[in-house]
Amino acid sequence: MSEQFSILFERASGGWLPQPGLDLRVEKLSWCAEGGPLQADLTAEIADRPPRGGFPAGLSTLAGCGVRIFNAAAEPVWWGYLARIEAQYGALAWNLDMRRMTNRVAVQYWQRQAHLEWQGEKTFSPWAEDARSIRLYGVKERVLFLNSLVEEQAEAARDAWLAASSLPTGRTTTLPVSSPGRPEQIRLRLVCRGWWETIGWRYAHLFDGYEGYIRPAYTSQTLGRYNTSDSLLAQSFQTSYGPWQCGEVLVRLYQTGGCSDGVTVTLCPDASGNPNTAAPLSSQSVSASLIRGLHWVRFILPSPPVIQPNTPYWVVLQRSGALSASQFYHLMRDDNNAYPGGLLRFWNGSSWAAQSGGTADINFYLVGYKLRSERILELSNTNLGGQFLSTARLQATVPGYTLLWRDGTLTCLEELRELLQAGDSSGRRLLAEICADRSLLIRSEPGEEQAEYAITADGAIRALSGAEVSLAWPSAGRRALLAPGWLDQSVLIWKAEWTPQNGLRAVLEDKVPRMS
Amino acid sequence: MERLYLADQDGANALHLHGSSVSPPVVGARRKERLEALPGGLVEEVIDLALRGSGIQTLVQSLGEKISLSQARINDAYLFLQSAAGMTTLSARVVAGKVELLDGGLNDRKRSVQILRLYLTRADYWEENLRALDLSNQNGTEIWNGLAIRNHCDGTSGHQNFVDAGPAEVTGTLPCPVQVRLILPQEFPAALLDCYIAAGFDLKDTGGAFEHVLEGEAGTAGSGCTGSSQPADSSCSAGRLALAEWTSQSEVSLWKWLLSPSQLQYMRACLFRPLLRLAALPAAGIYLRWSVVNPGGGELLRTAQTLLAPDRYLAPLPALRLPPDEMGGGAYQPLELHILAECTAAGTKSLSIDFVHLLPASSFQHLRPLGGLAPGHTLISDGRVNRVYAVQSSSGSQHVSHLLTGSPITLQPGRENRIYFLFETAAGAPVDALAQVMIYQKARVQQP
Numbered sequence: 001m002s003e004q005f006s007i008l009f010e011r012a013s014g015g016w017l018p019q020p021g022l023d024l025r026v027e028k029l030s031w032c033a034e035g036g037p038l039q040a041d042l043t044a045e046i047a048d049r050p051p052r053g054g055f056p057a058g059l060s061t062l063a064g065c066g067v068r069i070f071n072a073a074a075e076p077v078w079w080g081y082l083a084r085i086e087a088q089y090g091a092l093a094w095n096l097d098m099r100r101m102t103n104r105v106a107v108q109y110w111q112r113q114a115h116l117e118w119q120g121e122k123t124f125s126p127w128a129e130d131a132r133s134i135r136l137y138g139v140k141e142r143v144l145f146l147n148s149l150v151e152e153q154a155e156a157a158r159d160a161w162l163a164a165s166s167l168p169t170g171r172t173t174t175l176p177v178s179s180p181g182r183p184e185q186i187r188l189r190l191v192c193r194g195w196w197e198t199i200g201w202r203y204a205h206l207f208d209g210y211e212g213y214i215r216p217a218y219t220s221q222t223l224g225r226y227n228t229s230d231s232l233l234a235q236s237f238q239t240s241y242g243p244w245q246c247g248e249v250l251v252r253l254y255q256t257g258g259c260s261d262g263v264t265v266t267l268c269p270d271a272s273g274n275p276n277t278a279a280p281l282s283s284q285s286v287s288a289s290l291i292r293g294l295h296w297v298r299f300i301l302p303s304p305p306v307i308q309p310n311t312p313y314w315v316v317l318q319r320s321g322a323l324s325a326s327q328f329y330h331l332m333r334d335d336n337n338a339y340p341g342g343l344l345r346f347w348n349g350s351s352w353a354a355q356s357g358g359t360a361d362i363n364f365y366l367v368g369y370k371l372r373s374e375r376i377l378e379l380s381n382t383n384l385g386g387q388f389l390s391t392a393r394l395q396a397t398v399p400g401y402t403l404l405w406r407d408g409t410l411t412c413l414e415e416l417r418e419l420l421q422a423g424d425s426s427g428r429r430l431l432a433e434i435c436a437d438r439s440l441l442i443r444s445e446p447g448e449e450q451a452e453y454a455i456t457a458d459g460a461i462r463a464l465s466g467a468e469v470s471l472a473w474p475s476a477g478r479r480a481l482l483a484p485g486w487l488d489q490s491v492l493i494w495k496a497e498w499t500p501q502n503g504l505r506a507v508l509e510d511k512v513p514r515m516s
Numbered sequence: 517m518e519r520l521y522l523a524d525q526d527g528a529n530a531l532h533l534h535g536s537s538v539s540p541p542v543v544g545a546r547r548k549e550r551l552e553a554l555p556g557g558l559v560e561e562v563i564d565l566a567l568r569g570s571g572i573q574t575l576v577q578s579l580g581e582k583i584s585l586s587q588a589r590i591n592d593a594y595l596f597l598q599s600a601a602g603m604t605t606l607s608a609r610v611v612a613g614k615v616e617l618l619d620g621g622l623n624d625r626k627r628s629v630q631i632l633r634l635y636l637t638r639a640d641y642w643e644e645n646l647r648a649l650d651l652s653n654q655n656g657t658e659i660w661n662g663l664a665i666r667n668h669c670d671g672t673s674g675h676q677n678f679v680d681a682g683p684a685e686v687t688g689t690l691p692c693p694v695q696v697r698l699i700l701p702q703e704f705p706a707a708l709l710d711c712y713i714a715a716g717f718d719l720k721d722t723g724g725a726f727e728h729v730l731e732g733e734a735g736t737a738g739s740g741c742t743g744s745s746q747p748a749d750s751s752c753s754a755g756r757l758a759l760a761e762w763t764s765q766s767e768v769s770l771w772k773w774l775l776s777p778s779q780l781q782y783m784r785a786c787l788f789r790p791l792l793r794l795a796a797l798p799a800a801g802i803y804l805r806w807s808v809v810n811p812g813g814g815e816l817l818r819t820a821q822t823l824l825a826p827d828r829y830l831a832p833l834p835a836l837r838l839p840p841d842e843m844g845g846g847a848y849q850p851l852e853l854h855i856l857a858e859c860t861a862a863g864t865k866s867l868s869i870d871f872v873h874l875l876p877a878s879s880f881q882h883l884r885p886l887g888g889l890a891p892g893h894t895l896i897s898d899g900r901v902n903r904v905y906a907v908q909s910s911s912g913s914q915h916v917s918h919l920l921t922g923s924p925i926t927l928q929p930g931r932e933n934r935i936y937f938l939f940e941t942a943a944g945a946p947v948d949a950l951a952q953v954m955i956y957q958k959a960r961v962q963q964p
Binding site for chain 2: 004006008016019070072073074075391393395435436437439463465467470472473474
């Protein structure tokens, strides 16, 4: 089990650091199918007494820096960052943990509404941040979830939290005496964690993706009665962000007289300030049976069209059957320019005309979609979860869409995990690993027949030939045959763990507690 | 036992424990014959030291101080032993220790002798004196003070990137980490960046030697290669390179070589670390890996992917065992070594392959630069203490220029040892760059 390692410290942004001059030993290395390198435990003893006031404070400058561990052939076998430093001198113990640090804070609170005190509106305070800490350690966000508060109180809570946690600070405790025979010895333990974890340092604050006018409008706007006033209605809109894909259109509707046809929504581009119905982008109909009473009716567009930023588009509505003065539909309208991003027009039989002089808007909204494959890559962007990553590589076919909007309560890592669990086009789970070049590699879980390793009766991971496996070869997230032909099946190595005592061992999925 | 003493590594500040050089209060010493083995390749040496007369207190203090300073790595103490007259003096670093007075000294004092028991923890081997090894290649035979090497290896005389240390040259009874010195002459083309050193043994015999070079032009196109040529280029090894293009955005077999039965027989299913030299800097985002395939088909192994650094001509690629399994050491069938390339960028991608050197991975170092090392310096990789540093040739001043990854360069006594070098400079990896090599050994012997 003897392995020879070299351990180098590097800046999180790249480039080697002056090495701390410690005689570090590797006590444990682990890798996970979800994220690649998981944890490395390094230890050292320092025979010296601590210099007055100098130790272990000086060591804290290494917190958050990158760590690379190489094997005897100088190949990288583990990479991540220094997440926790523990030092023990006799019974005195000190630790510093990056998990306790937060340098960008916001509060989510329920902002009271004047007319409905007890319900309120879910609101985020602006972010407050410590620029120096961000420069040193990268962005590490925290959203505090507080009960009803006024804005000032929320911001005071945010600022207090930031002041208390914006830098990694050590904590001193007492423990049973270490090395009783060697009281003068300082024992060090450096806990390194994989870069995967840092994807969770930022929240998925992706608030784009809902566009429209949703406050209740009180004027009824008929649809489908007369050729010169309401046979066709069109509401325009535009967004400052994009490109994005419009997956759904929702309109507040009810009907009169028992209609038997339905309503069709068509998304159209703009042509000189009017809808270009000759070049529809997408269209969907809903039958009248779904339109009972006044409520929001959802039109799910079959192929979500791409919406470009700062470009006007139109939602065109018409009934699917013939016009009728006794059986028709109603939308809800506001004539006070409630939606400044657009206006309502109607077809007067020969051309499009502005309703109420161009100040009318209907109750409508659009739901933005994003391809799941694009969202996976987006979450690992530098400005979201990938601040320490170089790039993302998707080696799987990821079908379908996800909502463009996220509510901002989940971290990028939590969002990413949900996407991975949804699987690929074959229904296989997606696995992720941070590679040595700090790229995020997403791939499908290997199939039953794709065994690359064997697991011996004592849990050791071996090559299929029985040879010892190099730690430079990723084994977590790969399939292995149970040797010697036991159960005649292959299993996924969920976690691989190396220790000097046991070498490389496999931990299978059902034994792994869910990572926090 | 002829002589026994504690001293600094170079023999200075000796405190004689036994032999003709002892001075009062030391009378002599006796070593316990059976040593206790400790974890981590250490043993505990027990020495009874007979003392008489005044100065005992001072001596006890001196011994304690030497041990403490060595234990704290402030000033290493070594135990020196000459077993018999005319024998080589051996030494071992004192890792830890303690001093104890037997029976509180009472019984011994009645005989006017104070026995002091020394417990010294040391490595379970002894070392001989440091000496420079005689090295050979086409540029010289049995040269100890700087044998020339080039940054490539081809058919032209003197174009070799390795040195040999013969069976008689590497002495001792144990594998021995050595100190390797790479001397950069003033004419060295530019500051030294990455440096790769590897050592292997039994790669040469009376029948020939291991061909560690796979010239690019000696390979052939893989199934995913969409176009290739082998243009002449005087800045390349053997004056030619292989230019291979591909268009796929997923992984393809780009280029392949046939490993001959002779090569595989020298490789003996050991780990090898291939180093690729490119004749032109690669584009960003190119991942490479190895695949070993039977000529008749059937993949035997596939390594992990590695990203090519867009600012380096030399690329260390994943290590692999060749042949992939031990098969009794007989004659082997040839194997295909494929380079698999992946680049998600659209369009045509290319690699300019000059050569691949197959370097032994069991004793392999990648010295990573902290800036760069200017010509006129010597880069020293000391395997005994696992350190790397540089010395300015003119002034002798030292500094840390590189960070060490990999394992100490270790030579095998009584075997044909071959030590390889390749390096990148601030002006690329010029094949004609010339440096000199010296290797120092402290032979290791295991004896009571």
